[in-house]
Amino acid sequence: MGYVSVPGGDNMGSALAGDNLAKSKATSYASFASSRPVAESVIGALKLDIAPDELLTQVTVTAAKDTAQIKIEASADTAQQAQALANAWVVSLAEQVKILESAPNPADPNAVPLDSIIKVVPLGDAPLPSAPSSPNKKMTLVIGALAGLIAGVAYALIRNHLDRRIRSVEMVEKATGASVVGTIPVDERLRGSRHVVESGVIDHSSTEGYAMSEALRELRTNLHYMNVDNPPRVIVITSSVPGEGKSTIAANLAVTIAATGQRVILIDGDLRRPVVAEFFGLAGGGGLTDILSGQATLNDVLQVYRPVPTLAVLGAGRIPPNPSELLGSMAMKRLLERLSEDAVVLIDAPPLLPVTDAAILARSTDGALVVAGAGKTSIDELVKAVASLEKVSAPLLGAVLNRVPTTGSQAAGYGYYGKGYYYHQDAAKGKKAARPKPARPARAAAERVESYTDEGLDREAAFDELLNPNTGEAPTRRVTRSR
Known part of the structure; x- marks a missing residue:
């Protein structure tokens, strides 16, 4: 994290003007921090083998609202590389701001430019990340579960609507x-x-x-x-x-x-x-x-x-x-x-x-x-x-x-x-x-069938009248159902 410093005056008015200037500069410096000059400076400092445009995708710079602070977030393959990249970015931003804000000497144009009173000061080293920012397993599991639930409910509703099988x-x-x-x-x-x-x-x-x-x-x-x-x-x-x-x-x-x-x-x-x-x-x-x-x-x-x-x-x-x-x-x-x-x-x-x-x-x-x-x-x-x-x-x-x-x-x-x-x-x-007794029910079917022949009838006797309609004779016995 960096801080935009503007020296204040001896009175309250000068101090307030300096604070407002620092806040205003912080917003513009945050935009400048995402530029190729800063990325090229970091590549040279860390001796990285990467293109400036690609390195810019690994860094996010923001200015806190109503403050003179500039927040830098860096991502890399390891926690140590991310920490080093964030620290180097603040230092490189401070150097580029110094060059940007330096004014030439009006008495001698060939002389070394005068240092600006506005500076970006690093506020200590970036903390070493304790856990990777990506992939976030917990968040991924939650999102996956919610997505699966929504998809399952949607599938069930669609299938129920399209299912034309008899259900009631x-x-x-x-x-x-x-x-x-x-x-x-x-x-x-x-x-x-x-x-x-x-x-x-x-x-x-x-x-x-x-x-x-x-x-x-x-x-x-x-x-x-x-x-x-x-x-x-x-x-x-x-x-x-x-x-x-x-x-x-x-x-x-x-x-x-x-x-x-x-x-x-x-x-x-x-x-x-x-x-x-x-x-x-x-x-x-x-x-x-x-x-x-x-x-x-x-x-x-x-x-x-x-x-x-x-x-x-x-x-x-x-x-x-x-x-x-x-x-x-x-x-x-x-x-x-x-x-x-x-x-x-x-x-x-x-x-x-x-x-x-x-x-x-x-x-x-x-x-x-x-x-x-x-x-x-x-x-x-x-x-x-x-x-x-x-x-x-x-x-x-x-x-x-x-x-x-x-x-x-x-x-x-x-x-x-x-x-x-x-x-x-x-x-x-x-x-x-x-x-x-328990042995009796198992014989119920056989006893019932036998009841048809107990009266001296053939099993086919029930259909004698139907099969021989021209005899004119009624069956001698009528089949009855035993109960």
Whole structure:
């Protein structure tokens, strides 16, 4: 640091004038200190191998307001080099000011110039820096953290705004105008395999699969109460795009409805990629296409699902070259009318967006259920799927959200609050006193299946009347559900 010195006079006025002059000079000297002459003087004094203009970038000179002080800040590779540079700069500035302010002798122009009364006096050596000024690690960390936080929040907001995947029931109902008639939770038993997980039996000894069972029963109830006097008898189950779990819901919903003792027929209406027979472990080969083409009768290809005798499965049959024409034919309409007289008919249909099969089928039924994967299907895909049904005037029964999360904040968006576990606990408490020994519940499914044959009936007897409509004979016994 340097100080501009101006000798004062013998009186107060002279001293005040000298102080004002020193303050004024300090401002001008601060500007002069950033000039090439001072930099060249420092380079010569310290014997530096650097250009004056480059050295000037390492030094900052300021004049303190309303004072005669000049502050010099220098930066270098080491603390010692920065200290030496600051000290040399003050000394060089003092020398240049001395030369600048010296006046020639008017009596002898060739004589040595007279020394100026205004001087820059160094105020001691610059202190040795204890820490580097750059990089400032603490400041860098703070700035980095703030920048990361701002970027993260901005990204989350933008992604949330642009993310069109289904996140709540309200999102579906607002965008499509369709009611959500079922929310099916995630079930770990369905990962990586195609099989039926429902048995139609309530087992209070285990919580595994209880949430899904309750959700399917709720869906079954909602379908029934859409029209109490005339509930839907022929239902198409489809989706907007592949991979949303429509076939899984169709298979397990069929078991759930059949568990009430009502006859159910599940038809594989996906004549492009049939999978229903695989779900139930039934034989492939003949099926729907063989009936429609007149190559087989219903009695030849309809297969009763033995664990639940009131459920029969009609496979797809041979894959035809014209699926849409077959599904929209009069033969298909007559078949559905015949089957719906004695049973509830569920049809696993292809997705709506890739092909038109499901929309064609839905026109000949009581309506369609559109399955959407929670957190996977975009709302735009679902809206297009619903619009494709509206274009052909096909009735829409509602939407079913599949793979709904059961825990965390996302579960609340779908109206799911772990209710399956809640009801399971209530049911378990209500039957605690009358609960049989632990070994009994595991046999419940087998005992229920046996109850159909205890009356001397074949498992296929539930569909004798349907398969042989021209006999005119009523079945000798009626299948009842044991409780």
